[in-house]
Amino acid sequence: MSKNVVIFGSIVQDLISYTERFPRPGESVRGSAFHAGAGGKGANQAVAAARLGANVTMIGMVGKDMFGDSNIESLRQNGVDTSGVGRSQEKHTATATITVNQEAENSIVVTLGANLDLLPEFADKSHSLLANSHLVLCQGEIPEAANRRAFEIARGNGAKTFLNPAPGDAKMDKSILSLTDIVCTNENEAEFITGIPQTTLEDAENAARKMLEMGPQIAIITLGAKGVLLAQTLNSKPDLKLIPVQKVEAIDTTGAGDCFCGSLAALLSLDGNLENVERATRCAAKLAALSVTRRGTQASYWKKGEILEKFP
Numbered sequence: 131m132s133k134n135v136v137i138f139g140s141i142v143q144d145l146i147s148y149t150e151r152f153p154r155p156g157e158s159v160r161g162s163a164f165h166a167g168a169g170g171k172g173a174n175q176a177v178a179a180a181r182l183g184a185n186v187t188m189i190g191m192v193g194k195d196m197f198g199d200s201n202i203e204s205l206r207q208n209g210v211d212t213s214g215v216g217r218s219q220e221k222h223t224a225t226a227t228i229t230v231n232q233e234a235e236n237s238i239v240v241t242l243g244a245n246l247d248l249l250p251e252f253a254d255k256s257h258s259l260l261a262n263s264h265l266v267l268c269q270g271e272i273p274e275a276a277n278r279r280a281f282e283i284a285r286g287n288g289a290k291t292f293l294n295p296a297p298g299d300a301k302m303d304k305s306i307l308s309l310t311d312i313v314c315t316n317e318n319e320a321e322f323i324t325g326i327p328q329t330t331l332e333d334a335e336n337a338a339r340k341m342l343e344m345g346p347q348i349a350i351i352t353l354g355a356k357g358v359l360l361a362q363t364l365n366s367k368p369d370l371k372l373i374p375v376q377k378v379e380a381i382d383t384t385g386a387g388d389c390f391c392g393s394l395a396a397l398l399s400l401d402g403n404l405e406n407v408e409r410a411t412r413c414a415a416k417l418a419a420l421s422v423t424r425r426g427t428q429a430s431y432w433k434k435g436e437i438l439e440k441f442p
């Protein structure tokens with residue numbers, strides 16, 4: 131079996147209603163438009179990676195319902211191997227019910243459903259997919275114990291482990307960092323992990339150094355339009371670099387972090403060498419910046435062919 135990227139994580143059906151204003155409790159308002167799309171941090175990252183031409187396998191859970199069917203189909207159409215996606219016996223496919231008002235503010239209810247059945251036993255059942263991978267990428271939308279088990283299997287078989295603890299909260303189990311090779315957070319998640327409030331670049335640098343002390347060889351903090359802070363342990367010392375991104379006309383930043391992580395995983399697997407992490411990070415930051423110039427989440431991720439056409 132060829133080595134590839136395994137995304138172990140969430141699959142969520144997005145249901146988005148656009149309306150002038152949010153309804154008050156007990157009130158019903160008319161929507162002006164509706165969009166249903168495949169989502170979830172795991173699935174978003176799998177799609178971002180597959181669109182760059184990486185060999186990607188998704189391990190996740192959906193329900194035995196029509197959203198389960200459509201989310202699996204959407205992954206397949208994007209070139210993701212879905213042989214690792216299971217079906218929960220009782221739980222429905224996860225949904226994110228999103229309302230967007232005229233000011234482009236959103237209110238979101240996420241019901242994790244079948245994702246909560248992605249338990250350590252399922253990681254054990256997926257042993258051969260995890261063991262045969264080059265890199266395993268997990269996020270924070272499924273039970274923490276399952277991520278830990280997936281990383282134990284990956285590490286035990288020589289695969290690199292990549293953690294994006296999003297959306298995260300201060301209660302997250304930080305001990306998983308001792309099983310992590312690469313950790314990538316945004317500023318909020320960096321604060322949850324390190325307890326260092328994030329306002330300035332110096333705060334991010336201190337958080338990145340602290341994350342390196344917690345286990346990973348590589349710690350990355352994404353900083354929105356300011357780019358990415360890359361921290362690596364080189365010759366037993368932390369080496370930090372701020373990687374700026376090009377100025378773009380930002381239209382929709384939803385899913386930019388997922389685009390960055392999925393792209394980085396793909397580039398590292400295509401390159402096959404963690405030594406080239408700086409080059410891969412620069413490229414993933416560019417791709418994430420390109421994604422914010424288009425509307426939608428997965429719909430905004432660029433395909434390899436489009437990139438080659440625009441930047442020959």
Ligand code: ADP
Pocket residue numbers: 296316317352353354355357358375376377378380383384385386387388390414415416418419420422
């Ligand atoms: P998250 O979506 O997880 O909060 P960020 O907002 O830090 O993550 O964005 C992730 C990456 O997406 C950034 O490091 C950058 O490469 C790109 N990005 C996000 N917002 C912008 C923007 N306004 N302009 C250019 N690039 C952006």
